[in-house]
Amino acid sequence: MTFKQQLIDWRRELHQNPELSGQEVATTTRIRHWLESAGLRLLPYSLATGVVAEVGHGDKVIALRADIDALPIHETSGVAFSSRNDGVMHACGHDVHSSVILGAALLLKEREAQLAGRVRLLFQPAEENFTGAKALIKAGALENVSAIFGMHNEPGLPVGTFATRGGAFYANVDRFVLRVKGKGAHAARPHEGHDPIVLASQLVIALQTIASRDIDTLDSVVVSVTRIQGGNTWNVLPENVELEGTVRTHRADIQKQVEKRIREIATGLASAFGAQIEVEWFNGPVTLINDEQWAAFAMQLAQSVGYQTQTSQLHMGGEDFAVYLQTIPGAFVSIGSASPYGLHHSAFNPDEALIEDAARYFATLAEQALLKN
Ligand SMILES: [Zn+2]
Ligand SMILES: [Zn+2]
Incomplete structure (x- = not known):
């Protein structure tokens, strides 16, 4: 079997057998088996799911990371596999990322004698719920690693296209829940209560002014209210309305400013309406910040092996890889997968033609990164 076919077969086997975040038990078994059969050393970290392997010898260590989890989506792509x-569906292409890094592992094994150090291969669980990177770091997977690299397929780019950027790349992700507590009343006698529906409506509108009137228009920010629930019939004003939403930013100071404004608007409106608004805040993944030099290094190499390269736009989505980059330098890159449907879509169908070239790229990237100081 050709190298290319092997990687496509592995990708399809993973695709047919997707598992949710933190439940990647069979996926872990498969990846362990494939790596062991190819002669790679598995490292004995204690992990519920996920695999860490290594190739090469010496003190210097470069890490390559793939993610292995799937999403709670019913697949409608229509592919035979x-x-x-x-x-459950691999609707984010983590099956593709895994086969790319498996391919890189095989190539690095062939070049083991000439490697100027070790390459550690991280097959990370639970990317989608942003807990996997933390778990691997806690288990010790970044020990002695001087730089880390990883990829996401990019459905909007053609195969053969490569993009990255130095500095901020993927967004900081926060989630908020706002609980409006008013006073219920007969719908025909609203003056006897504090209508939380009218207040919640004002709140949604007021939150729009954060992006449009509080933050510099040249800085990136999204404030979205994504859920609003209250009341259960037509002739009663309810006691409570609950709103939920998300904030996306690329800078810590702006993130703090947005949170502060949401709290101020909530407090101010509540007092104006004689009601209460409780704010609950959840910090999601931090901004993914690529090391400038490693991002330039990754881009140059991509260009030299024949990729069409471009500088990425800022992403408003989150990516768990950001957590590694808080600890050690490295670069996260996008590789074109030319899917007519986007990430997290039930008909998402990345072009497998990207896999072999990306595997060759990552093997060479790790090999050359070992030679850099
Ligand atoms: Zn995803
Ligand atoms: Zn993903």
């Missing part, structure tokens, strides 16, 4: 686990 569609998910056999109904309601």
